[in-house]
Structures are given as C-alpha cells and as structure tokens.
Amino acid sequence: MNRDDLVDLNAFLMVADERSFTRAASRLGTSQSTLSHTIRRLEARLGVRLLVRTTRNVALTEAGDQLAQTLRPALQSIDQRLASLTALREQPAGTIRLTTSEHAASTIVWPVLETFLPRYPDIQVELSLSSALADIVTEKFDAGVRLGESLAKDMIAVRIGPPLRMAVIGAPAYFAARPPPLVPGDLAAHRCINLRFQSSGGLFAWDLCRDGREVRVRVDGQLVFNDTKMIIRAAEAGFGLGYVMEDQVQAYLADGRLVRVLEDWCPPFPGYHLYYPSRRQHTAAFALLVEALRYRGDNDRMSA
Numbered sequence: 001m002n003r004d005d006l007v008d009l010n011a012f013l014m015v016a017d018e019r020s021f022t023r024a025a026s027r028l029g030t031s032q033s034t035l036s037h038t039i040r041r042l043e044a045r046l047g048v049r050l051l052v053r054t055t056r057n058v059a060l061t062e063a064g065d066q067l068a069q070t071l072r073p074a075l076q077s078i079d080q081r082l083a084s085l086t087a088l089r090e091q092p093a094g095t096i097r098l099t100t101s102e103h104a105a106s107t108i109v110w111p112v113l114e115t116f117l118p119r120y121p122d123i124q125v126e127l128s129l130s131s132a133l134a135d136i137v138t139e140k141f142d143a144g145v146r147l148g149e150s151l152a153k154d155m156i157a158v159r160i161g162p163p164l165r166m167a168v169i170g171a172p173a174y175f176a177a178r179p180p181p182l183v184p185g186d187l188a189a190h191r192c193i194n195l196r197f198q199s200s201g202g203l204f205a206w207d208l209c210r211d212g213r214e215v216r217v218r219v220d221g222q223l224v225f226n227d228t229k230m231i232i233r234a235a236e237a238g239f240g241l242g243y244v245m246e247d248q249v250q251a252y253l254a255d256g257r258l259v260r261v262l263e264d265w266c267p268p269f270p271g272y273h274l275y276y277p278s279r280r281q282h283t284a285a286f287a288l289l290v291e292a293l294r295y296r297g298d299n300d301r302m303s304a
Contacts, residue, residue, distance in 0.1 A: 008042040009071055011035060012050060016068040017138060019057045079140075080281045092285040093122035099134040100127060100145035103228070103245060104272045108161045109145065109293065116292045123285045131226070132198045137277060142286055148270025156278045160293040161271035165246040168206070168266065169258040171238045180261040181241075184208045184215045191240035192219035196226045206243045208265040215265075219243075232258075271295075 014024040015035065025035045043050050050064035060068060100109055105127055113125060128134070128141070136144045148159065168181075174191075181187050187206070195204040203224070206217040221240045225231050228244045235242035236257055246266070252258040274293055276282070282290075 005045075008038050008045075009067075010075060011038045012042055012064075013068060013071045013075060015039060015051060015058060016060055016064065017140075019059070021053075021058060091122050092120055092283070092288055094283050094285040095124040095126060096143075096283075096286055096289055097126045097128070097141045098143055098145065099136060099139070099141045100129060101131050102129045103248070104145045104161070105129055107247065108272050112292050116289065120285065120288065123289070125289070130198065136275075142282070143274050143276035143290075145272050145274055148273045154278050155275045157273040157275045158290055158293070159271070159295045160274050161295055163268035164271045165268050166207075166243055166266045167246040167249055167253075167260050168241055168243050168262045169232075169235055169249050169252070169260055170241045171236055172256065172259055173238045174235075174240065175259060180259070182262075184217050184262065184265060187217050187219055187241070190219075190221075192221040193231045193234050193240045193242045194219060194221060194224040195228065195231060195243070196224050198226050204243075208262065209267050210265045 011024070011028060014028055015021060018024040018027065021032050021035055025032045028035065039051060046063075046067075048063040049061050050067060052059045052061055098109065109127065117123065117125065133146065134141060134144055136142070145160070147164070148157070170180075178190070181190060184206075192206075196202070197204060203218070206219055208215045208217060219241075223231075223234050223239055225234070228242075228248060231242040231244055232249060232252065234240070236252065241261070249258055249260075253260055274290060
C-alpha cells in the first residue's frame with residue numbers, strides 16, 4: 001500500500017462516517033471537489049462503486065459498507081499506535097477531543113482546563129459542545145461527558161463532578177396571579193416552559209421524586225426551547241414555570257428574580273461523569289487530564 005492509498009481510504013471513511021461530502025471535507029480541511037475526486041479515484045482503482053449520492057445525503061453501497069467496516073478498526077489501531085508514541089516524549093503532548101454539554105463544559109471541564117493547560121503547553125484539547133448524546137467511537141472522540149446514568153458495558157466512567165439538583169422556578173409576578181404548585185399534579189394547572197431534546201426531538205419530562213416516590217410529569221405551556229438559558233429568561237419574564245439545573249438559577253433565587261417551588265420533590269442525583277472505551281489505548285496526556293478532572297470532593301479536586 002502506498003501513501004496515496006492510505007490518504008484515499010481515510011477520506012472515504014470520513015465521508016462514510018459523516019454521510020456528507022460537505023462535513024467530511026470540512027473535517028479533513030479540503031474542498032468538496034478535491035474530496036469527490038479522491039473518492040472517484042479510489043472507486044476506479046478498486047473497480048467498485050462505494051458511495052451513492054442522493055439529494056439529501058450520501059449512502060454506502062454494499063461494497064462501501066464492507067470496506068468501511070474493515071477500515072474502522074484498522075485505522076483506529078493506527079491512530080492509537082501513533083498517539084501512544086507521545087508517551088515517549090519527556091513532555092506529554094497530543095490532542096484530546098471531548099464531547100460535552102455546555103453546562104458541563106462551563107461548570108466542570110473549563111475550570112479544570114484553566115489550570116491544567118498552562119502546565120502542559122504541548123497538550124491540545126478540543127471541546128465539542130452539544131446536548132445530543134454522541135457516539136464517541138464513531139465520531140472519534142477520546143471521551144465524552146454525561147450525567148451519571150447507565151453506560152455501555154465497554155465504557156469506563158469516571159466521576160468528575162458533585163451531585164446535582166433540579167429546580168422548578170417561576171417569577172414572583174407569575175405567582176401573584178395563581179397559587180404555587182404543592183405537588184406534581186398541580187403542574188397541570190400551570191403554564192410550563194418545555195425543553196426539546198436536540199438529539200431525539202422529544203420533549204423533556206420533569207422527573208420529580210419524594211420519599212422514594214418517583215413521578216414523571218409531561219407539562220404544557222406556550223413556549224418550547226432547546227436551550228435552558230432561554231427557559232430561565234422566559235420564566236423570569238413571567239411566561240411560566242421552568243425546570244432547570246439548580247446551580248443555573250442560584251443567583252436569580254438569591255436576589256428574588258425567581259421563586260423556587262416543589263423543592264422537596266427535587267432530590268440530588270449523580271452528577272457528571274467522563275466516559276471512554278475500556279479497550280482503547282490512551283496517551284499519557286489523556287491519563288493526566290482524566291486525573292485532573294476526577295472528582296474527589298468539593299474541596300479536594302487534585303490537578304495532575
């Protein structure tokens with residue numbers, strides 16, 4: 001195999017994973033026309049058609065699917081071997097790609113990076129912010145951040161944050177015209193602001209719990225957002241009740257801009273965890289970042 005073969009195969013796999021020449025070209029740092037020429041050259045050399053373009057996306061032929069399944073573990077192994085060479089350097093180096101929500105990035109990940117990165121100038125970190133749950137293997141992330149829920153069996157989970165709580169909030173002006181809800185069933189009589197998941201497109205149910213009794217409430221109202229900052233803003237303006245992370249509204253509650261209700265129905269739950277494949281060989285740089293992020297208590301977060 002010559003160098004051009006490896007370049008062409010990597011380009012094909014990127015298109016196969018992205019299902020888009022536009023996105024693949026962007027990730028590869030090339031033009032769509034150059035990428036299209038590369039794929040045609042590969043198809044001509046192999047004598048089979050690998051991709052079928054439609055008006056909306058790119059589909060794999062049977063041959064293309066077989067080639068993609070063969071290439072993924074092979075190229076991933078090469079990437080891992082190359083990355084492991086950085087462990088031989090005196091100064092840890094390399095790029096670490098993380099997928100995380102905006103809330104986790106601002107409250108957990110970035111505060112650690114602010115002190116971590118100056119100590120290791122040869123380490124680069126790429127943060128991809130999204131509320132959607134990413135497939136870190138397919139999308140070639142080194143790790144992801146999510147709340148402490150069930151994970152795939154081949155994933156390692158490392159706790160990186162304290163327990164969290166949700167809060168049901170509304171503006172004083174909103175409650176001036178109606179009594180506050182005392183139990184979850186009372187929410188049916190209130191205007192509520194919904195959150196729509198970016199990944200599934202479904203609406204977020206309000207999970208409430210007290211004394212071991214769990215209640216999942218589907219609320220209704222005039223507004224739906226896919227961003228919690230807008231929910232807080234709309235609640236402050238009196239458009240209804242919102243259901244958000246407690247730490248996002250502490251300042252609003254402290255100065256009276258918002259009022260909290262159903263507090264006894266919002267117990268703490270496991271916070272953020274870093275997760276990554278157990279079978280992947282990681283670099284020294286990645287191991288250092290994991291230890292820096294590892295949660296050891298509010299007053300005992302150790303940097304690497």
